[in-house]
Amino acid sequence: MSDVMDFFIEKFRKNLELKPEPSRYSSPRPYRNAMVSFRGCSIYDLEERKDILVNEAGLNPFLFRADKIPGCDLLSDSGTTTMTTEQWAAMLLGDEAYGSNEGYFMLKEQIKDTFGNSWGNGGGSAPGVNEDTFIFHQGRAAENAFFSMLSRELRKKGAVEHRPLSTELMPELKERIQSRADSIAGEGDAPYYIIPSNSHFDTTEGNVEDKGMVPLNLPCREHLENKEDFDFRGNMDLEELESLLVNEGGRVPLVYLTITNNTGGGQPVSMRNIKLVRELTAKHGVPFFFDACRFAENAWFIKNKEEGYSSVSIPDIVHEMFDNVDGFHISFKKDGLVNIGGAILFRSGTPFDKLYPDFREELTDYQIMVEGHPTYGGLAGRDLKGIVVGLRTVTRRDYLDARIGQVNRFGAKLVESGIPIVRPVGGHAVYIDVDKFFDGASHDVEFMGISLTALMLIAGHRFCELGTYAFGKFAGGQEIPPDPRVNNVRAAVPRLAYEDQDLFSAAEAMKILYDDRDRIPGVDVKYGRELKLRHFKSRFTFK
Ligand SMILES: Cc1ncc(COP(=O)(O)O)c(C=O)c1O
Numbered sequence: 330m331s332d333v334m335d336f337f338i339e340k341f342r343k344n345l346e347l348k349p350e351p352s353r354y355s356s357p358r359p360y361r362n363a364m365v366s367f368r369g370c371s372i373y374d375l376e377e378r379k380d381i382l383v384n385e386a387g388l389n390p391f392l393f394r395a396d397k398i399p400g401c402d403l404l405s406d407s408g409t410t411t412m413t414t415e416q417w418a419a420m421l422l423g424d425e426a427y428g429s430n431e432g433y434f435m436l437k438e439q440i441k442d443t444f445g446n447s448w449g450n451g452g453g454s455a456p457g458v459n460e461d462t463f464i465f466h467q468g469r470a471a472e473n474a475f476f477s478m479l480s481r482e483l484r485k486k487g488a489v490e491h492r493p494l495s496t497e498l499m500p501e502l503k504e505r506i507q508s509r510a511d512s513i514a515g516e517g518d519a520p521y522y523i524i525p526s527n528s529h530f531d532t533t534e535g536n537v538e539d540k541g542m543v544p545l546n547l548p549c550r551e552h553l554e555n556k557e558d559f560d561f562r563g564n565m566d567l568e569e570l571e572s573l574l575v576n577e578g579g580r581v582p583l584v585y586l587t588i589t590n591n592t593g594g595g596q597p598v599s600m601r602n603i604k605l606v607r608e609l610t611a612k613h614g615v616p617f618f619f620d621a622c623r624f625a626e627n628a629w630f631i632k633n634k635e636e637g638y639s640s641v642s643i644p645d646i647v648h649e650m651f652d653n654v655d656g657f658h659i660s661f662k663k664d665g666l667v668n669i670g671g672a673i674l675f676r677s678g679t680p681f682d683k684l685y686p687d688f689r690e691e692l693t694d695y696q697i698m699v700e701g702h703p704t705y706g707g708l709a710g711r712d713l714k715g716i717v718v719g720l721r722t723v724t725r726r727d728y729l730d731a732r733i734g735q736v737n738r739f740g741a742k743l744v745e746s747g748i749p750i751v752r753p754v755g756g757h758a759v760y761i762d763v764d765k766f767f768d769g770a771s772h773d774v775e776f777m778g779i780s781l782t783a784l785m786l787i788a789g790h791r792f793c794e795l796g797t798y799a800f801g802k803f804a805g806g807q808e809i810p811p812d813p814r815v816n817n818v819r820a821a822v823p824r825l826a827y828e829d830q831d832l833f834s835a836a837e838a839m840k841i842l843y844d845d846r847d848r849i850p851g852v853d854v855k856y857g858r859e860l861k862l863r864h865f866k867s868r869f870t871f872k
Pocket of ligand 1: 407467468469470530532533587591620622660661662670671
């Protein structure tokens with residue numbers, strides 16, 4: 330009798346240990362639905378969606394009413410997480426005291442636990458004194474505060490001498506910085522400071538530029554060459570970074586890595602690349618920060634794809650990643666598994682601390698003015714408790730296996746239909762390569778990503794253009810495409826919200842468009858082409 334059971338235990342275990350493939354499930358999701366939300370609209374309301382799309386939304390997915398989307402809303406994975414029952418329970422126990430609420434202290438403890446013991450130690454019983462954790466209502470508010478303070482601190486250091494870029498810079502790099510600086514300067518002073526990153530997210534880029542600095546993307550060669558078998562396409566190009574630091578280090582207040590690299594395709598950064606960036610920045614005395622929105626997903630890729638990490642736990646990998654940086658900002662709306670929240674965190678005794686000794690004190694004042702006291706910073710006490718539980722859940726290996734496995738299966742389904750996507754698939758989204766989608770098309774392909782997202786809305790699914798419209802700009806009477814060129818339509822998968830059936834139906838709708846792609850027209854921009862962050866606001870019509 331027991332032999333039979335042992336026999337099947339062995340068989341079941343073998344089945345679980347088989348390498349996951351897009352088309353097979355050996356294990357169930359590590360959670361089950363505790364609540365569902367029925368739609369108030371039907372997938373058959375095609376004419377109604379056409380009417381809303383044209384007459385209300387001007388073909389812009391951001392302006393399309395969410396309650397009329399019966400399928401997958403893949404506009405963003407940010408703030409769209411389905412929270413767990415544990416999170417809702419914790420939120421009911423929210424402490425809504427005006428200062429020093431219970432959630433703040435729990436969050437500081439959880440930060441130590443999640444990111445390592447050198448984080449979350451300041452403030453505490455005397456909040457505001459040497460505070461190292463600055464809570465904001467979302468990531469971009471944190472970025473805005475960060476760059477407002479940074480530009481203030483840089484101005485304090487005195488006026489800069491506006492000299493030309495060094496002739497020793499790698500020529501192609503120099504040209505890129507110059508053309509970006511020229512497009513920012515317009516009639517005004519040429520910007521002096523440069524903020525390099527593997528790739529800035531659009532709001533980070535907007536905040537850097539708004540403070541008169543040049544946001545510079547240095548994605549690795551493998552990414553630019555579209556190497557589909559390279560696992561860490563989020564890496565930074567170290568040769569270009571070194572050229573920049575050696576020749577223009579004085580113009581670089583800090584270096585960034587965005588983990589994972591949302592703009593570049595949700596691609597992870599390897600531990601090796603993180604450590605090499607740390608080495609270079611340390612050598613040149615330049616601070617190093619993360620934009621850490623999807624830190625846990627990045628850690629999963631290190632565990633599963635980077636040599637030497639398969640037996641290291643996700644929490645230990647996260648600690649090792651964060652040991653390298655002076656600070657980070659984060660939108661908890663991604664890997665905090667919540668619907669709202671963000672933060673800036675600093676480690677004490679770092680080069681950043683030494684270069685800008687007043688920074689944290691001034692940031693505290695700024696935070697009080699725009700968000701609230703450091704112990705709640707723009708969030709309700711209950712929100713802080715939701716983040717605490719979210720941070721505890723997000724580094725679970727079973728959660729990350731299910732999450733990243735689902736995004737991967739969705740990508741595989743699109744590939745199966747012949748649709749060109751950025752490969753390998755990243756952690757939170759599938760990126761459809763718009764240039765390849767329309768490769769060989771007989772018509773003008775400018776802004777075809779907008780056409781795709783509009784037609785997908787009629788099918789009942791919402792995707793997002795992150796390409797020549799979102800990242801390009803219209804200046805001096807002409808269109809300037811993003812450099813390096815990116816032209817994707819992104820399907821960002823909300824966490825814990827959809828099942829594979831939903832995503833596969835979206836993939837099928839995309840296949841219908843792909844099969845008849847020659848019939849898809851471009852768009853005319855009716856409003857907003859010249860505006861900053863224009864993809865959020867513009868209106869279009871089909872040509
Ligand atoms: C990499 C990255 N940084 C920053 C942000 C901004 O965060 P938030 O939406 O909370 O303002 C996002 C949002 O998607 C992001 O993906």
